[in-house]
Each structure stands twice: as C-alpha cells, then as structure tokens.
Amino acid sequence: MVASPAVPLTRRRRLWAEFAALYIGAPLAIALFLPPRQMFTALILFSLAGLVLLWRTGGFEWRSLFRGWRRIPWGEVALIAVLTLVTGVAILWLTRPGALFGILRTRPEFMLVIWSLYPLLSALPQELIFRPLFFHRFGSLFPDMRVALLVNAAIFSFAHLMYWSVIVTILTFAGGLVFARAYVQRGFPAAWVLHAVAGNVIFAVGMGYYFYTGNVVRPF
Numbered sequence: 001m002v003a004s005p006a007v008p009l010t011r012r013r014r015l016w017a018e019f020a021a022l023y024i025g026a027p028l029a030i031a032l033f034l035p036p037r038q039m040f041t042a043l044i045l046f047s048l049a050g051l052v053l054l055w056r057t058g059g060f061e062w063r064s065l066f067r068g069w070r071r072i073p074w075g076e077v078a079l080i081a082v083l084t085l086v087t088g089v090a091i092l093w094l095t096r097p098g099a100l101f102g103i104l105r106t107r108p109e110f111m112l113v114i115w116s117l118y119p120l121l122s123a124l125p126q127e128l129i130f131r132p133l134f135f136h137r138f139g140s141l142f143p144d145m146r147v148a149l150l151v152n153a154a155i156f157s158f159a160h161l162m163y164w165s166v167i168v169t170i171l172t173f174a175g176g177l178v179f180a181r182a183y184v185q186r187g188f189p190a191a192w193v194l195h196a197v198a199g200n201v202i203f204a205v206g207m208g209y210y211f212y213t214g215n216v217v218r219p220f
Contacts, residue, residue: 007140019138023155031161039162047125050133057137068187077197080178084198088205091167099206114203119196127192130156131183152180168210
C-alpha cells in the first residue's frame with residue numbers, strides 16, 4: 001500500500017517536485033486566485049490529474065479500491081459520527097448558533113440530496129487523491145509511517161485553505177489523521193466511509209456554513 005523507499009535520487013527529486021506542485025502549489029493557487037464559484041470545478045480537475053498520476057505510477061492494484069468492505073470499523077464510524085456531531089454543535093453554539101441544524105430545520109429535503117451526493121462527488125475524489133495516490137506514489141518520500149500519517153493529514157488540511165478558516169484547518173487535520181490511519185490499516189473503503197459519514201454529519205449539524213464556498217472571504 002505504501003511505495004518502497006528504495007528510489008533513485010533523480011526519481012526522488014521528481015517526486016518531490018510533483019508532491020509540491022500537487023499538494024502545495026495547486027491548493028495555494030486555488031485559495032489565492034480562483035473565484036469561489038469555480039472551486040468545485042477545480043476539485044474535479046485536481047482529482048483527474050491525481051488519478052492520471054496514480055495510473056502512471058504503475059503497480060497499483062485498482063481492485064484494492066473495492067476490497068475491504070468487511071474490514072470497515074463500524075464501531076469507529078459510529079464514534080466518529082458522534083464526536084463530529086458533538087464538536088460541530090459546540091463550535092456553532094459558540095460561534096454561529098443561528099446556523100445550528102440550519103438545513104435540517106429549513107430544507108430537510110435538501111439534506112437528503114447532500115447526503116446522497118457528498119460521498120460520491122466530494123469524499124470519494126478527495127480520498128482517491130489523498131490516500132491511494134499519496135501512499136502509493138509518494139509514500140517512499142516518507143518511510144516513517146508516523147511521519148507519513150502526519151504529512152498526509154497536513155496536506156489534506158492545507159487543501160482546505162480555500163475556506164480561510166482556522167476551524168476548518170483544525171477539523172480537516174484531525175479528520176485527515178483518522179482517514180489516513182483507516183486507509184493504511186483497513187483499506188480504501190474504510191477511509192471513504194469514515195470521510196463520507198463525518199462530512200454528512202458536518203452538514204447535518206450546520207457546519208456547512210464553514211465548508212460552503214459561497215461564504216468564503218479572502219483575508220486580503
């Protein structure tokens with residue numbers, strides 16, 4: 001699941017350049033220059049570019065994306081859902097109490113749309129880019145698994161810089177650690193399900209206020 005650390009120096013340099021461009025340069029450019037309404041399009045293009053890189057790496061078992069459903073830690077999924085719920089309620093209670101369960105209170109039918117589409121259109125492409133691609137193509141750059149997990153969580157959090165929110169940064173770093181650990185230990189389905197459930201709970205609570213591009217305000 002993680003690429004071998006035995007990589008020639010020239011390839012390592014190329015991998016570092018790709019890593020910097022994909023996980024640092026692209027999110028930074030999106031956050032600084034892209035109009036908020038185009039951010040979803042950017043996510044799609046970002047995901048396609050990542051999939052091409054994963055395909056070009058070679059040696060990746062695409063079937064592994066569909067294996068491991070029996071290894072999903074449903075107890076952990078439930079725990080993450082509860083922790084996300086409690087954390088979201090606490091944050092909104094302190095920062096924007098009017099947003100608490102906003103969609104559920106005003107447009108419950110729209111929440112069903114979000115719950116149906118978020119796992120496929122947002123959680124899935126993010127997981128493909130930040131888990132299989134990172135660990136298969138760039139894993140050799142971080143042979144210490146503890147470092148790899150921390151770096152993975154950090155770049156996942158940095159990818160959400162476009163929201164310009166400290167709250168989003170902290171939540172996505174914590175989520176990134178959970179999802180990365182699940183991927184390494186239990187496979188892609190576990191990471192995807194955890195991400196999808198956490199995201200759906202966030203929107204149900206009303207934390208979508210912080211993850212909605214229409215509310216993005218750049219600090220300059």
